[in-house]
Amino acid sequence: MTFKSCAFSLAATFVLGVLGAGCGNYSNEDLEFMNAVPDQTDLAANLPVRSALATGTEAELAKDTHDTVKIFNGILDSVLGDVEAIRAVQPTGRGPDSRTWGPFPDTNPLQTAWEWQFAMQREADGSFSYAFNLEPLGAGGSAWLSLITGNFTPSPGVRRGAGSFTLTTAALRAAGFPFDPGLGKLDTLMVTYQTKDFPISVVMDLVSFPNYPTDLVTTNSVHYEYGAQADGSGAMKFTMTGNLIPITSAIEVVQVTSQWLASGAGRADLTVLQGDGAGMMQSECWDTSFNATYNSKPWSPSEDLNDPSFCPAIPVL
């Protein structure tokens, strides 16, 4: 209810002599429900930003880490953007242990024939579950299909707790939902996180269609693990796939574990899981400008640099 409609309502109650009727969105419980909705800023990986002028000299694995963090945060942003939007409006329905937002027409030009709804439930154990649903306009609430489902167990503090959410496109894709190209590449996304204690952790498993939209059979899986300490240091474990070691045309699968300090100085250790150089490892360190201070790259010795003493001391995350 807007303030304008509230004012009208109050004027009416005053004229009718009915005292005590109030209106507004002033609610502690609404906050508790909103608190259970993941916020992109809480889950996003926090790696010091590289200078645009230094990009050309950035250490190889530092650049890979930056690129991965960008993708990781971009996925969270695109998925959680709609979910977070519910905080901007008060619930349209309130129950003792539930809140509902919507249905609202989808404002995406591709999806104007659809409407969305966000429904939350407080469970008996104090945790919250939620679902972001879509259905064709006119279905009257009988055809809701979940795009995102999740749960959250709160701890003291703003959005502190543990939760997970899953995005699944299969059912909506089968129902003819017109995904935009970005979200259309996703098959599933599962995120598990905990923010109640440091280190904060976020684990993301993503299955996508690399040949979207022509091929919706072939899938590609990516796994991210992100952790962050209170002092601003962090770590990201991720896999990369491609012809990363161009000895032959074989596709390599590598796993990278990056760690960094709040200053930006860091280190990454790469292990080749599959393809050329399988079993080999590369280690690289960089300074606060992301310039390499140490590099050990067995399949390209000419790129080796210094010794491990040039690496920053990073506590194990």
Next chain:
Amino acid sequence: MRAVRALAILLPLLAAPAARAEGLHRYAIVAGNDTGGGDTRPLLYASADARKVHDILTRLGGVRPEDATLLIGARAPDLLEALARVGRAAADAAHRGEHTALFFYFSGHAKDGSLRLGDSRIGVEAIKSLIATAPVDVRVAIIDSCKSGALTRTKGARHAPAFEIQSDTGARDAKGLVILTSSTSDEDSQESDAIGGSYFSHHLASGMLGGADRSGDGRVTLFEAYAYAYDRTVADTADSAAGAQHPTFSYDLAGNGDLVLTDVAVRHEGIYIPRDAPGGVYYLVDGRGFVAAEIAKTDGVDRRVALAPGRYKVKRRLPDRLRVGEIDVPAGRLVALEERRLDDAPFSDDPVKGAARVDLSARWSLGAGATYQSVFAAPSGASLFPPTPLVTIDFALRNFLRRDWVLGFDIAAGSTNGTVESVGAPFKFSEASLASSLTVEWPLHHFVPYVGGRIAFLLMGRRFTDDAYPAQFFSTLSPGLVGGATYQLSRHTSVAAGGRLHYLLYNVDGDKSLGYWELAAMVSYDL
């Protein structure tokens, strides 16, 4: 012209003795009604004036209490029934060979040719006819109403000629009708907050208490009282916005002699202003701050003021200062007012127009203060609406709807910080309110307690430190009760402290009856 005529009436009287009050079997009907129907605004002092006149007549005017009928707020049928009852009693007395007199006093509204008694009315001609035909020998009608001079203008009475007093037994043979009115037929009769009554009744009463005893014989005659009331009323109202008010007098008596209204010497009780006391107007203020008597004394004469026992403040105004003091009047004693017992005082310490006096006219006041508000059911209530200090501006309209009723309007705003503990979200809380109240006051000297009802429109909102949470607001109408007291610091300035209890229905997360209390302190200035 009126003053000249009053003197013409008075001068012959000064040389003649007046009749003793004991010469007649006296009856009195004294009526006062502050209201006069929907087309009139309530008067402030009509009832008080009637009580004062009733007290004087029974204490000093020779009217036995059982022969005096006091009608406060009565309707026309009550007045007619009282007239009939007194008529029967007077007729019985006449059969016993007694000479009888009826004193009829009315203070209230008169409009459109009728006396107004609440929503009832009696035609001026009708009441005059009833009095004129009452089975008594002497009839004295005193009407303190707007345009009451219509009674003396109409047929059957004439304006008083010079009146010669033959002897103190003259009144024993007198028969007929005398009418005193507070104003002419085209004038309003005015009330004064400064004296706490209508000008006419106030000065008439002061005269009857002894101020009008120009002959100095301890008896105040009808003509002395009228002359005194006339002079003082004209003088006091000459500069008023409504213009000068001229009392009228008509006389239609057969026989000789003046009629003694009050005998201020018989009780030997009150205040005696000696001959050598300075001349001037003496204000004798009772314990409530009202002027019990206003005595105009000239040099070289004494005055006996038959006040009831009690403590009185005395004031005499000089060009540059006041002379003030206090005097106790014990029962049965006449106490001399000695000039040496008066002290100099600045005008700001005026006991009449100062802190002790309660202004009962309709008036606005503007106040500013602080309020502390707290919602019941803490901590859950406090987590929702934290205790908040508010700055308040208050407008109050007193004595407009009714005497001692205060219609108030106040606006308030304040803010504080709070935290939603369940999610650990700190926020800044803000509140604005617009309220109206209706309270009843009980003026008690400096203190004025009050109670009443209040309804407030509340608009409350909060913004969270964490931008992830949206701003929230809640608005509602909240009824409540108020109570407290004001303390009059000076004529225009007062301080007030009070509390409020309000009902607050919070209905966002289900219906919750929270309620809240407030403590408020304020400084007000009468506009």
